Amino acid sequence: MKPSIEPFAIHVADAALDDLAERLQRTRWSEAELVDDGSQGVPLAWMRNICEHWLEHYDWRSREARINAWPQFRTEIDGLGIHFLHVRSPESNATPLLMTHGWPGSIVEFLKVLGPLTDPRAHGCDPADAFEVICPSLPGYGFSDKPSETGWSVERIARAWAQLMARLGHERYLAQGGDWGSMVTTALSKLDPEHCAGIHLNMALATPTQEDMAQLTEGERAALTRMEHYRKHDSGYAKLQATRPQTLGYGLTDSPVGQAAWILEKFWSWVDHDGSGPDAVISRDELLDNVMLYWLPATAASSARLYWESLRNFDREPVTAPTAVSVFPGEIFRPSRHWVERRYLDLRYFNEPERGGHFAAFEQPELFVQELRAACRCMR
Template identity: 45%
Template sequence: MESRPFTIHVADEAIEDLHRRLWNSHWPGSIDADSWEDGTSLSFLKRLRDHWLHQFDWRMQEGRLNRLPQYVSTIRGLGIHFVHQPGVGPAPMPLVLTHGWPGSFAEMERIIPLLADPGANGGDPGDAFHVVVPSLPGYGFSQAPAAPGVSAREIAAIWRELMAGLGYDRFAAQGGDIGAGVSCWLARSFPESLVGVHLNYIPGSFRPGRDKSTAPLSAEETAFLDKAAAFAAAEGAYAALQATKPLTLAFALSDSPIGLAAWIAEKFRAWSDCGGELERAIPIDTLLTDVSIYWFSGNISASLRLYKELRSQPLAFEVGERVGVPFGVSVFPRELPMPPRSWVERALNVVRWTCMPAGGHFAALEQPEALTEEIRAFFRPLRSRDNV
């Protein structure tokens, strides 16, 4: 596999075009400009627009991200962008970290050095990882698929080829959101290649096989399924739209940076442990860096369409099917509805389950040190010469 060095560089003309569009924003009416009840707050978005125009420095963010060693490799006809940070320690374990939506590879920026060089960050060098952070196909600086069929399962196969191409025949995986689904498919499809999997989310489509021969649902499992159904009814419209008519939405978000920011910011606020104040959990420049990556890459349409692929191929297991690869799960209190351990253990070999004291859906951004320590602790007993 050939890997070509990659440097992020957005043309001056693209930045100027963004600023023109921001200056010419058309604002909708609002019953209460400060409220988030109907979606993103109008007053918040106006403040965000002003910060984007007058204070946010894309070139500074671009330069910071370019300190990460980035590459592009062509795998199964797709140009896959990834960070590859070699570990510093006696025997680093290869680890692929997978982001989700509405995030990007930049979500992992703060945990990459903690995982790759623990000795320089207050940890034990024996916990070092060779860290690989790919951008999902059609996200960030990875090429968008030109045909249907690139689901989480197919992405897992691409990741396996990527890791093998880097010389890692056996490796660890970690993910949240869509990255959790990709990581589960890695273990399900390629158990011989996986040392273990750490998750900070259980995919919404996760369904263990059940029939009359399987254990009846516990009260805790029934309560979870009811809670998940209630969440889907109250908060799931975005997913239904992205999974059914993604292109219709993409026309609006590809033409309006304010529309794009509104669509993404609402999820960061709703899904983070911020107490209603987004900046308490996600710095405004971090949010705008994420939105800007979607805007400048032009990949919002492909990122939305992945939901359609996920719906067509859910993470559903056959009756009696159970993945033997070791799994660790960290449950953050402000995460989307999470199942009880018993539900997950019906299909996965869960050997570690930790309820965290703080944090939400974007663990790598919100609680980088805590997430890092959970990853280290889970994989520590799995380290051996036979495993890597």
């Protein structure tokens, strides 16, 4: 019997929203940080303002309707229910495009780009650039099921994504990703080369060789300095999620402020903003939409387990698939074209946009769409 694909819409019970409000009202706050540079974490004053907005002004029902305005589905793959957006294009020759988020992101990162990507004609652009977009929620994230056994690594997710695209009837497709989505997308290009015709990454993992270190450009030195800062001062979350995701999950699942702070600290660090906070670039409602996709389905532990499964086994082998790379200025690590070309052997496109950070589609949707269109023209 052919596996079923069932329409899906988010319907959160009133009791869950009442429980959230009560927990927010009863928050026991810590004292303020002792520095003014963010080095101890997300600032107390900013965090309290965000949570006051969450309690007093944020309207989940309108945000729920915003997400439900896009077609959503669920299907079982490898024993796990997978939730995904599937937005078709009015253009008959639209290219299937699989887009994968990472942590601490979700499908809401892509909501602002779905219209321009699927219907460029309606946005004053070339209809030849139309895509049919599929955005799955990673296993253990959002409204996908939580794995009940170990083994859901990046490679297993990539195999599931290949099955998803086959189930949707796509003989040829392109794939895109950042963060964990970049790693899943790269793995997919290796596991399904007959159907995955090319990939676009906004976080390419490509590092210098010993020979490179002797002749670094100014930009490459800056990239290594930023990576060293990440390693020393900004990567504790990854070590904890890779080693003790279960322990971490208890506190985050119990406290909405704890869950929000754990997520928003990375937005504070990785969004390309002016120092006043990520809500200078991404609205507070949008930031909270993303938090809600962790809080409501209680995915603190299940989402963190992806680090336990895969962080110790990064694939750094060469990639032969047609590849396009966009390096946004606020990205955690900004590899040079030289480094990228060494790993991605068929590099069709490389560009460094002027604005944007780790959550590129969320932060700079117009630039992200431009990058994706230009990249995919090289791979169609």
